[in-house]
Amino acid sequence: MTPPILVVGATGNVGGAAARSLLAAGLPVRVAGTDLARLRSRFPGVEAVHLDLHRPETFPAAVRGTDGLFLLRPPAIARVAPTLNALVDAVARHAPGHVVFVSVTGADTNRVVPHHRVEKHLLASPLPSTILRPGFFAQNLADAYRDDIREDNRIYLPAGRGRVAFVDTRDIGEVAATVFTDTTAHRSAGYTLTGPEALTFDAVAGLLTDALGRVIQYQPASAGGYLRHLRRQGLPLAPCLVQTVLHLGLRRGQAEQVDPTMAGLLRRTPRTMAQYIRDHREVWERR
Ligand SMILES: NC(=O)c1ccc[n+]([C@@H]2O[C@H](COP(=O)([O-])OP(=O)(O)OC[C@H]3O[C@@H](n4cnc5c(N)ncnc54)[C@H](OP(=O)(O)O)[C@@H]3O)[C@@H](O)[C@H]2O)c1
Known part of the structure; x- marks a missing residue:
């Protein structure tokens, strides 16, 4: 065996x-x-x-x-x-x-x-x-941002107008399978993995609106406003600070670069944010 x-x-x-x-x-x-x-x-x-x-x-x-x-x-x-x-x-x-x-x-x-x-x-x-x-996971919409979207119809982040090349973790899983199928070919390699397009959170809110049939808005937060928002949810200070700094990085375009490596490894276009949202619509349905 x-x-x-x-x-x-x-x-x-x-x-x-x-x-x-x-x-x-x-x-x-x-x-x-x-x-x-x-x-x-x-x-x-x-x-x-x-x-x-x-x-x-x-x-x-x-x-x-x-x-x-x-x-x-x-x-x-x-x-x-x-x-x-x-x-x-x-x-x-x-x-x-x-x-x-x-x-x-x-x-x-x-x-x-x-x-x-x-x-x-x-x-x-x-x-x-x-x-x-x-790079930045599309799946964050179902984790950290889920309740804001589901309960308050908004994405509230200090990411400004920064664009993000969201990657679907399902594609990362497929890359892992590709590597384990032929470990010799991928030995000692380091792969930067992003999605196929860089989107603002405004654009993501538009995709959610289309998919859910109700208006979802992106509300840019200040760093302090976001920190207070996370603290109100009961998160300890350290992860709140990490999350805030991370999203300020998005504002500066730190995750906007689209990298072709994923497409090369999968031999197809990586999943888009629209596809991710379509496949997980129930996550943001109102209870
Ligand atoms: N979010 C993003 O945008 C992003 C982007 C790039 C890279 N990353 C990196 O991706 C990683 C997070 O991946 P993810 O989103 O898949 O995390 P996740 O969904 O939070 O899953 C974490 C997993 O770790 C397990 N775990 C927790 N504590 C453990 C322990 N003490 N021993 C063994 N297992 C433990 C959990 O299972 P149990 O608790 O059931 O054991 C769970 O299966 C981080 O390193 C992050 O920096 C994230």
Whole structure:
């Protein structure tokens, strides 16, 4: 029997998409996470294993018998040395195989983001690897912005008129499957992954309006206004600050560059924001 690829974060956006794409490509998968019941309900019939990145004692059993690791940094984890990097070491010790790491655009040179330290650790390890560096997710509309859209008919962000080359995490999952299907061809590669077009949030609100049949508006927020908005939702200060800074970057055009790499890897045009919204309309229906 072919040993499975260990997929971290399979209950989340990118990990879920990766697990589904690997399975669709006929590759054996072992999904991993902190909540076994949730993993089993999302992936019935797929081998599931308990893995908590904060508990290194869970690593050996999770990685043994695998051939390959799909790794991402859960957003709440800032300290990568005792968590993600320790898992990479456990893979090197117990089941050396190809690692695909989901980083973020620019992390190869941006030392501030924690992904940078994972990239460096991976490249210094004996493991063969491929690094995916995606841009801003379309799926943020269903996560961080969902309630504003669903309840208040608005997108409220300090992104000004900045344009964003939104990437659909389903496409990132398909790229992961492409890599694991031919790891030799993608060994040591780093891929910047964006969607096919750069849109303002005004344009995104227009697409939501068309798809939902009710008016959704983009209301540009000030940095302070957005910070207060997030704090009112009960988020701790640190992630509120990170989110605010990130969206101010969008205002300056930090995520506007469309990169052709995704189209080349998938041999088709990446999914558009219009397609993403059409496929997930129920997320923003009024309750
Ligand atoms: N959002 C964007 O626009 C964007 C753009 C580029 C890159 N990224 C990067 O993408 C990553 C986030 O991906 P995502 O949106 O897929 O995240 P997500 O949907 O929040 O999923 C996070 C996953 O991590 C798992 N997890 C959380 N704590 C864990 C722990 N202690 N041990 C093991 N697993 C744990 C969660 O599962 P359980 O809790 O069930 O275990 C969940 O499956 C981040 O590194 C982010 O920087 C995001």
